[in-house]
Structure formats: structure tokens, C-alpha cells
Amino acid sequence: MAPDSTPGDGTVGDAGSDGTESDPAPASTRRGLLRAAAGATVAGAASAAGCLGVTTPADVAAQNDVGGNVAHFVGPSWLADNRDDVVVLDARDPERFREERIYGARRVPFDAITSRESTDSGLVPDAEAIADAFGEVGVLPDDDVLVYGASVGSRVTRTAFALGALGHAGSIRALNGGLSGWNGRLGTGDRDRITPVEYEPDPAESAWVTRDWLAERLGTFNGDGPGLVDVRIPEAYLGAPGSDALDPDNDRHGHLPGAVGVHWVGNVAGRRMTEPGRLVGLYENRAELDRAGTVVVYGDDNVDPTSTWLTLRAIGFEDVRVYDGGFGEWANVEGDRGRYPVETKTSVVVETEGSVGGDDGSGDFSCTG
Amino acid sequence: MTGSDPPSDRIVAVPCEGDDVLALFALADGEPLGEVPVGSHPVHAATAGGQTFVATMGERAVTAVGADGAVSRVETGVLGPSHFATANGELFVSCTAGDALAVVNPETLTLVTRIGVGAEPHEVAVAPDEGRLYSGSRREGAVDVVDPAAHERLGAVDVGGDACVQGVAIGPDGKRGYAIDQAGARVVAFDPDGVDETDGESAPSDDPIINAAAVGADPYDLVVAEDRVFVPGRRDGVVHEFDRDLGLAAVHEGFARPVDLFRIDGEWWVLDADADRLRSLSGAIVETPAPGLVATRVGDRLVVSHYDDDRISLVDVADGTVWTAETPAYPFGSVVI
Numbered sequence: 001m002a003p004d005s006t007p008g009d010g011t012v013g014d015a016g017s018d019g020t021e022s023d024p025a026p027a028s029t030r031r032g033l034l035r036a037a038a039g040a041t042v043a044g045a046a047s048a049a050g051c052l053g054v055t056t057p058a059d060v061a062a063q064n065d066v067g068g069n070v071a072h073f074v075g076p077s078w079l080a081d082n083r084d085d086v087v088v089l090d091a092r093d094p095e096r097f098r099e100e101r102i103y104g105a106r107r108v109p110f111d112a113i114t115s116r117e118s119t120d121s122g123l124v125p126d127a128e129a130i131a132d133a134f135g136e137v138g139v140l141p142d143d144d145v146l147v148y149g150a151s152v153g154s155r156v157t158r159t160a161f162a163l164g165a166l167g168h169a170g171s172i173r174a175l176n177g178g179l180s181g182w183n184g185r186l187g188t189g190d191r192d193r194i195t196p197v198e199y200e201p202d203p204a205e206s207a208w209v210t211r212d213w214l215a216e217r218l219g220t221f222n223g224d225g226p227g228l229v230d231v232r233i234p235e236a237y238l239g240a241p242g243s244d245a246l247d248p249d250n251d252r253h254g255h256l257p258g259a260v261g262v263h264w265v266g267n268v269a270g271r272r273m274t275e276p277g278r279l280v281g282l283y284e285n286r287a288e289l290d291r292a293g294t295v296v297v298y299g300d301d302n303v304d305p306t307s308t309w310l311t312l313r314a315i316g317f318e319d320v321r322v323y324d325g326g327f328g329e330w331a332n333v334e335g336d337r338g339r340y341p342v343e344t345k346t347s348v349v350v351e352t353e354g355s356v357g358g359d360d361g362s363g364d365f366s367c368t369g
Numbered sequence: 370m371t372g373s374d375p376p377s378d379r380i381v382a383v384p385c386e387g388d389d390v391l392a393l394f395a396l397a398d399g400e401p402l403g404e405v406p407v408g409s410h411p412v413h414a415a416t417a418g419g420q421t422f423v424a425t426m427g428e429r430a431v432t433a434v435g436a437d438g439a440v441s442r443v444e445t446g447v448l449g450p451s452h453f454a455t456a457n458g459e460l461f462v463s464c465t466a467g468d469a470l471a472v473v474n475p476e477t478l479t480l481v482t483r484i485g486v487g488a489e490p491h492e493v494a495v496a497p498d499e500g501r502l503y504s505g506s507r508r509e510g511a512v513d514v515v516d517p518a519a520h521e522r523l524g525a526v527d528v529g530g531d532a533c534v535q536g537v538a539i540g541p542d543g544k545r546g547y548a549i550d551q552a553g554a555r556v557v558a559f560d561p562d563g564v565d566e567t568d569g570e571s572a573p574s575d576d577p578i579i580n581a582a583a584v585g586a587d588p589y590d591l592v593v594a595e596d597r598v599f600v601p602g603r604r605d606g607v608v609h610e611f612d613r614d615l616g617l618a619a620v621h622e623g624f625a626r627p628v629d630l631f632r633i634d635g636e637w638w639v640l641d642a643d644a645d646r647l648r649s650l651s652g653a654i655v656e657t658p659a660p661g662l663v664a665t666r667v668g669d670r671l672v673v674s675h676y677d678d679d680r681i682s683l684v685d686v687a688d689g690t691v692w693t694a695e696t697p698a699y700p701f702g703s704v705v706i
Contacts, residue, residue, distance in 0.1 A: 218446035218447070241508070257429060257448060336485070337468070341485065342488070344466065344467070345466035
């Protein structure tokens with residue numbers, strides 16, 4: 001143990017043997033600890049410690065709080081206030097879930113909530129399979145649900161969409177900032193014992209569109225008809241020859257005729273949703289989408305576009321739908337490809353700046369939870 | 370009746386890409402007759418079913434102008450209508466920003482269907498008997514073979530994986546097809562009947578390829594006559610002349626930027642996009658008011674679009690320029706009606 005007289009070594013020995021402060025530094029250290037502790041129980045409180053270059057759990061919580069007229073996304077303080085009233089769903093992979101999670105959170109199998117079924121009109125969400133997955137973890141149709149992941153990436157938003165597609169009657173929220181913003185109680189290990197329930201879906205078919213729904217409206221998108229947003233990276237949107245962004249499983253490359261390209265990562269800034277004012281500028285001013293009209297979003301599959309689905313709803317778009325079959329279905333349709341053409345030329349690519357944080361480690365950037 | 374003795378009421382209709390109009394002129398004297406607003410970026414015009422159609426590359430539609438002056442819009446659903454072809458009374462439109470041919474009924478002004486073809490179709494050629502239609506893909510290095518009556522793609526000729534197919538033509542006897550590979554500076558001859566009808570959705574095949582030959586740099590289009598194939602190489606200022614199986618007959622040099630050829634009175638005349646003149650392959654010269662990018666033959670005369678100079682001219686290879694007139698911005702492929 002260091003002698004009491006050792007100055008400024010950062011140990012508890014900085015305090016005098018009589019308990020008085022030997023210099024100002026330990027006092028500020030203590031104040032910081034006290035503020036941090038206070039912040040841990042008063043989530044969202046602004047902390048002076050942040051001004052000193054120290055980030056406390058309170059700072060993190062405050063950074064992730066969501067203000068203004070934004071739907072669906074809430075911060076950790078909201079969860080702290082409502083923890084007992086919501087079902088918390090973890091959208092990350094099983095390993096991350098076992099390692100650390102919000103106490104009491106349940107994990108719904110991701111493969112199940114992305115499942116689709118084939119119809120004459122094209123692929124649609126498999127409501128029965130999705131409902132079974134939620135029922136397995138005890139979610140009932142009128143439960144208020146909060147979903148979180150490592151950030152607010154597309155695993156989180158797909159989980160939210162899956163509930164929306166079932167016609168979920170309870171509220172659906174996403175935790176801004178993901179698990180790292182949460183400074184409350186944590187759980188670990190295998191999931192808690194949950195009694196499965198029967199989730200009876202009331203599919204909300206207005207949440208998605210089919211291949212044929214789109215084919216019948218070709219030529220009207222982002223004009224007289226619905227808005228249409230391709231959420232993939234611009235190289236995929238343009239079908240850039242030789243680009244690594246092209247899905248080798250697709251027979252054709254490009255985008256649906258008339259779609260505007262807005263890469264979905266623009267919805268996310270690190271672990272948080274992009275500042276709402278920027279999102280409004282991105283989608284209303286630059287992409288020129290009509291918030292009062294119908295807007296359809298699609299990607300290569302049915303995961304990434306749900307980020308834009310939830311984001312647009314969060315900033316007030318009234319009727320947002322996902323093409324669940326995605327470009328993968330459209331590009332590989334067999335038979336009458338003239339009915340389902342693709343375009344490779346357009347100038348309507350809206351550049352975005354976003355990045356997706358998190359430590360999911362799943363190896364799939366687009367699915368970072 | 371020949372173009373050197375045109376009826377006084379014939380009209381030249383010129384899509385002007387820079388001003389989104391179809392400009393009208395009297396063929397007899399070049400008098401401006403008015404402008405018809407059309408869609409964005411009009412590039413080519415054609416007539417069918419008593420209508421004048423304008424390919425508007427900036428739209429997912431073509432514009433139709435009826436005999437009564439009514440202007441209609443026919444949706445293609447896919448961006449970039451650029452070239453027209455007619456077969457069996459229907460109008461086929463290549464949608465060059467997508468991967469489809471739009472089929473339009475010129476009588477009802479409706480989209481009949483779309484036919485899926487290789488991405489970025491450009492020029493479309495029709496067999497003399499109208500039994501087959503050939504569409505070149507700029508993106509996929511192939512010529513799609515289509516049954517225009519059944520509206521079905523039968524298969525495709527593989528011109529080469531890196532090829533960018535621009536011009537496509539079928540010989541007058543229907544026995545040879547040709548495709549220009551702009552990227553590879555080649556011309557390829559193929560058997561128009563060489564695609565097995567059972568190929569359906571199969572990958573393009575190179576089985577129908579008969580021969581290929583190098584041409585001048587940056588070729589774009591070609592001209593096919595009974596026994597000759599001509600390919601202007603725009604960047605090299607040369608015109609390659611081949612026999613029907615692409616045996617090289619001659620390389621004609623000394624042009625600035627040759628873009629097209631026209632046979633008038635037994636002489637082949639070369640349109641040059643960088644020279645104020647027409648020059649024949651035998652060396653005769655006719656001065657023009659400005660370089661010409663596109664021309665439309667009317668009898669023994671040419672209506673020349675001076676794209677960069679916002680003019681059109683009626684040029685007679687015997688008498689020189691008959692008239693010239695100012696146009697809206699960027700006049701392109703005209704039609705004489």
C-alpha cells in the first residue's frame with residue numbers, strides 16, 4: 001500500500017489520513033463519482049462531469065434520450081420509468097444475449113421473424129410463423145413492447161416491423177442507443193423461464209406490399225403514385241458493373257423503376273437514430289417524399305428496409321410499407337420479366353452519411369442490432 | 370416521287386432534346402411551322418398508326434401526336450425510351466435505362482406489354498419478314514432475339530461478356546445479323562435464325578456467331594446493304610467496309626468523326642459530326658452549314674440535324690444546301706411526314 005503522503009497517484013491514499021482532502025483533485029474525483037452515481041438513478045439528468053471530459057452513465061443516457069415529436073424511438077430514461085409496464089425484446093444474436101442483456105429481456109429468434117410465405121402475388125411476411133415466434137417468448141398482442149439491440153440497426157427495426165405486420169395492438173418502441181445506453185439492471189446467462197402463449201395475429205396487410213402490387217403501379221412511383229425508396233448502397237441501386245455490392249445470387253442488378261436510392265445507414269448515427277431534423281431534410285427535402293402519401297421501402301431482403309420503415313414512421317410519415325420480397329425476389333422472378341423490369345440508370349441517388357455502431361459481431365454489417 | 374421533288378405540304382418533325390419540344394418545319398423551304406411540347410429529352414421520332422411518336426429519354430413514357438393535334442402520353446413504366454421499331458402493326462420501344470422493350474398499340478395509344486431483354490437495350494432491328502426482332506444490350510453484351518408477334522424473348526446471341534452492344538442491323542435478305550460492340554471496337558456477324566426457339570430464358574449463346582472483325586475506335590452504328598457492311602469508327606475518323614461475312618474490303622480514312630452513311634445515286638456519303646460537310650467514299654464533297662450528328666433520308670436528299678449548332682438543313686448532294694433553319698436546342702433524330 002502506498003504511503004499516505006504519496007501525492008497524486010490516483011489511489012485512495014490521495015485523501016489525508018484524517019479523511020480531509022489533501023488537494024483539490026480528490027474532491028473533484030469524488031464529486032464525479034457522486035454525480036455518476038446520482039445519474040445512474042436519475043436517468044437523463046445532465047451531468048457536469050461531462051464538461052470535465054468524463055462520460056458517465058447519466059451522460060450516455062441523456063445522449064440517447066429522444067426529444068421532440070418523434071414516434072417509436074425512446075431513450076433509456078423512458079425505459080427506466082416504464083420498465084415494469086413493457087415487454088423488453090432483445091434483437092441481438094444468442095451469444096450476445098447470454099453474455100449481457102437488459103434484465104428480464106426476452107430474445108425472439110431472428111430467423112423466425114424474417115420468415116416469408118409465397119403467394120400468387122409474391123412473397124409476404126409469414127404471419128403464422130412470426131406470431132408463433134413471439135408467442136414462444138410470451139408476447140401477447142396487446143403487450144407494450146420495447147425492442148433493443150447493440151444500436152438501432154435493422155435487427156431492431158425488423159423485430160418492430162414483424163410486430164407491426166402482425167397487427168400488434170400494443171405499442172412498439174425501439175431503444176435509442178441500444179444496450180450501451182442502458183444504465184439500469186442487467187441480466188446474463190440463459191434466458192429466464194417464460195411461459196409460451198398463443199399469439200393470435202391480426203395481419204396488418206397495409207404494412208407491406210407484394211411484387212404484383214408494385215408491378216401494377218410501375219411508372220407512377222415518386223410521381224403520381226406512391227413513393228418508392230431503395231435502401232441499398234448506391235452501387236447496388238445502380239447495379240454498378242463489377243461492384244462488390246452486387247448480390248451474386250441475383251440474376252439482374254439495378255433497382256425497381258422509379259425508385260429513389262437512399263441508403264438506410266443514413267437513418268443511424270453510431271448507436272442512435274440520426275437527429276430527426278436531418279432525417280426530415282433527407283427524406284422530405286432531398287428525396288422529395290410526401291409524408292401524407294404512401295411510401296414503399298425495399299432492400300435486397302426484408303431486414304434493412306425496416307430501418308427506413310420505422311424511421312419514416314418515427315418522423316411522421318403516415319403510410320409506410322415494406323416490400324417484403326425485396327429486390328432479391330424481383331430480380332430473380334421467373335417468366336415474364338417484362339412485367340418486373342429493373343432500371344440501371346437514374347440520377348436520383350440521395351447521398352447519406354450514416355454509420356451503424358454496435359458490437360454485435362455477427363459479421364453481417366447490415367444486420368447489426 | 371422522290372425527295373428531290375417533295376410535295377409542298379410535307380413536314381420535318383425534329384425532336385429537340387434540350388428544349389423538350391418537337392419542332393416542325395416545311396420540307397419544301399424550311400419555314401418554321403411551330404413546336405409541340407413533349408416529354409423530357411426527346412431524341413427520336415417515328416410514325417405509326419397515323420400518329421407521330423417521340424421517344425423521350427427522360428421519361429417513363431413516349432409522347433404521341435395525333436392527326437387531330439392531340440398530344441398523348443403512353444406510359445412505358447421504364448425509364449429511357451430511346452429507339453423505335455415497328456412489327457406487325459405494333460411499336461416496339463427500347464427502354465434504355467432499364468431492361469425491357471415496351472410494346473405500344475399505335476391505334477389505341479396503350480401499352481400492350483413489356484418484354485424483358487438484356488439491360489440497357491438500345492437499337493432494335495426487325496427481320497425483313499417481321500418474324501423476329503433483335504435488341505442490343507449495352508450492359509450485357511448480347512443481342513436478344515424476340516418473337517414480336519408472341520411478345521416473347523426467345524433467347525440471345527452472346528456478343529462477348531465485356532461487349533457494349535450499340536448498333537444492331539439485319540441484312541436485306543434476312544440471312545445475316547450484325548452487332549456493334551462499342552467497348553471492344555468490333556463488329557460481329559451472326560445467324561439471325563441461330564437462336565433455338567427452345568432457349569427461352571437460357572443464357573446467351575455464342576453459337577450463332579459467324580465472324581467478328583475489328584473496326585475503328587468508338588463505333589456506334591453500322592449500315593448494311595445487299596453485299597456490304599459499313600462501320601464508322603468515330604474516334605479514329607475511319608469507315609471500315611466489309612463484305613457480308615465481314616471480310617475486309619477497305620478502310621476509308623480522312624474523316625473527322627464519321628457517324629453514318631447514306632447511298633444516294635450509287636454513291637456512299639458519310640455524315641461527319643465534326644466536319645461541315647458530307648464526303649463520299651470516292652472523295653466528293655458537299656459543304657453543309659455545320660457538322661451533322663444525325664440525318665434522315667428523304668428521296669435523294671438528307672435532312673441533317675446539326676445537334677451542337679441548333680440547326681437543321683435540307684442537303685442535296687448534287688446541289689448543296691437547299692435550306693437551313695434554326696431550331697430549339699439539340700435537334701436530334703427527325704422524321705419526315
